[in-house]
Amino acid sequence: MSLLGAGAAYGLLGAPTINFAEAADAGTLRVALDELPKQLDPLLYQTNPGYRTMLNIYDTLLTVDYAGDGALQPALAESWKRVDAQTIDLTLRGGVLFHDGSPLTADDVVFSFSNSRMFDPKSPGYGVAQQFLSTIQSVEAVDAKTIRVKSKVPDPALELRLTAWGSQIISKKAFEAAGGFQGFAAKPVGTGPFSVVSLSPDAVTLKAFPQYWGGKPNIETLVYRSSPELSSRIAGLAANDFDIITDVPADQFEAVTRDSNLEIVGGTVASLRIIKFDTRNEVLKDARVRRALSLAVDRQAIVDALWQGKVDVPHGHQLPSYGPFFNPSRPAYAYDPEKAKELLTAAGYNGQTIPYRIRTAAYGPELATAQIVISMWEQVGVKIDLQIVENFAQMMAYPGVGMRNGVDPVLVNDPLFGLWRSYDRSQKDIWSNEEFFTLGDKLQSSTDVEERKKANTRMMDIFDEDPPGIILHTMGVFYGKRKGVKWAPIPSVYMNFRGASLA
Known part of the structure; x- marks a missing residue:
């Protein structure tokens, strides 16, 4: 296991030096x-x-x-x-x-x-x-x-x-x-x-903003604080340093709710949890290796062990919210370690180490998920170099990447804004498939629903045949919250505080 250093680029603006003062009042x-x-x-x-x-x-x-x-x-x-x-x-x-x-x-x-x-x-x-x-x-x-x-x-x-x-x-x-x-x-x-x-x-x-066209919010000041460690977020909520904390995994619900003033809210959101491939990696250029890595993963075991069954394993890169584009009859993803071994042998895989980058606090039980998946991959003979990074810039840094954890958020209910947005031509340096790109053009230019459905179905097939990633499960986003805070999360990665209030 390796750790990428803290000296990586901070971001577009560097580290801002704007003064911060948090109002310590009921608003x-x-x-x-x-x-x-x-x-x-x-x-x-x-x-x-x-x-x-x-x-x-x-x-x-x-x-x-x-x-x-x-x-x-x-x-x-x-x-x-x-x-x-x-x-x-x-x-x-x-x-x-x-x-x-x-x-x-x-x-x-x-x-x-x-x-x-x-x-x-x-x-x-x-x-x-x-x-x-x-x-x-x-x-x-x-x-x-x-x-x-x-x-x-x-x-x-x-x-x-x-x-x-x-x-x-x-x-x-x-x-x-x-x-x-x-x-x-x-x-x-x-x-x-x-x-x-x-x-x-x-x-x-x-x-x-008092002049907001939708009506002034009930909250006077909204402060987002940095708390990378889950344990620190939970402790801060219990100590009344925070009112809401994000990304609480199912195995930590009891750590929050043992305090009668706190509760867990949230659920499944329109987002797919993905392990993404970078096909610039020599081993991952071969689609057979990528398909083998997918076949080696027991998705339901991850959902049951880490999410208490509170999230789903989707059948393809789709969600029910797609309406006419959702196919409930699409087959489930197979778990077949023996087939995975056959594909690896056919691809000439010979024990080369594949880098795998994660951020431990980014997507729920991140480290535990990675450890389970790595164990499954090792059972079919794949060697993994787990790299724990601190931020998204380090996650994406090239060269050196092979696989990384990620999500495909569906911010708008159409496959254009899920499958196509996540893997269109703008991503072609990482993964490229010309048939997929041509079908994506049709998906975004045709007004014929049946033609769009046909294009989307074939794009999902290509996703599985020449995979740019492995779908693990739908994302569950759960928050720890003080009961005095009147706020309901939405089934999205967004947080909307327009109607929130404090008791």
Whole structure:
């Protein structure tokens, strides 16, 4: 086992030195995360810490009912209509203010989707934008209240794209005054229920925005604190240092609930727990090795041992929330160690060590999962170098990577934003399959539901035949919480504090 050093790159902005002061009053909600976002521009930071903080800083033109059936809902646009298969017109909500007091304008919306922000390959925001917004050709102001969004192709999911990560609306004036991405990411200006007070390696502090168009939040101050170790998060919750802690595994529920003032909330979320392959690794170039590693994993044993059966083993890269694209008859993943050994022999595997990187606090019982999976792999003769890293930058550092832990979050209920977003052409240096990419183009350009279903089915087949990763189970996200905090998690990796309150 090796440990990558703490001297790896901190992130885009380095270590900010903004002063932090936490208000110690009844209006402050304190949330402990395993890792904090390094900056606060959604086009620069797309991980769970970003999802959990920035949902409360920004709004999108449209949103979905995350707590309910996932239906489209108005947000910064009060209404919208389809003009044709490639065009939507949206009417902006009146009276919306940015955190600096300036009014939301059509120019701000157009700028938020501008080439310099997201569509120029040289832009720092290009990579994130391509995952959700790649089909958008233009965003224009028809008049002061009307926005026209045009797609490059007939786009069945154009409305959904306007709810997705990266489509948050920002202040053009604030972005330009900050000198661009780096300055804006340190102290951004959005229209959400909370504005940014400070950002540091130890905490992100937000305050309620009194003029929020959706109504001022009940919480005055929202503080996200850094607490990488699970034991420290649980101890801090018990000591009343935190009000909510994230990512409590099932085997630690009792450690929380033995205190009568505390409870566990949460459940399965729209996210798949994945072990991801980097096919630049010489051993993993051979799909037979990757299929063997998948066949060697007893997924249900992991779910039963570490999650008390509270999460599911999906049948393919899909979720029930996909509606017409969900196939409940798709076969379950096989556990077949003997077949795994046969594939390894056929591939000429000869005991080469494969690196496997994890962060111990990132995805529930991380270390325990890795230890179980490594044991299963060793039983079929595979040698593993387990590398424990401290942050996402170290996880992704190349060369040296072979496999890594990860998730495929489904932030919008369509396979475009699950399977395709996670493995489209932007990931081709890590894994590439031209048939998959061609089918993905069809999935995002056809308005024929049956044609899209056929493309998605074949893409799932390719995922299993030439695997970019191993699906372990759906993610369960469980939180420890003080009973006096009125907050209900949603079945998503997002944390929404718009309606939260303190007793």
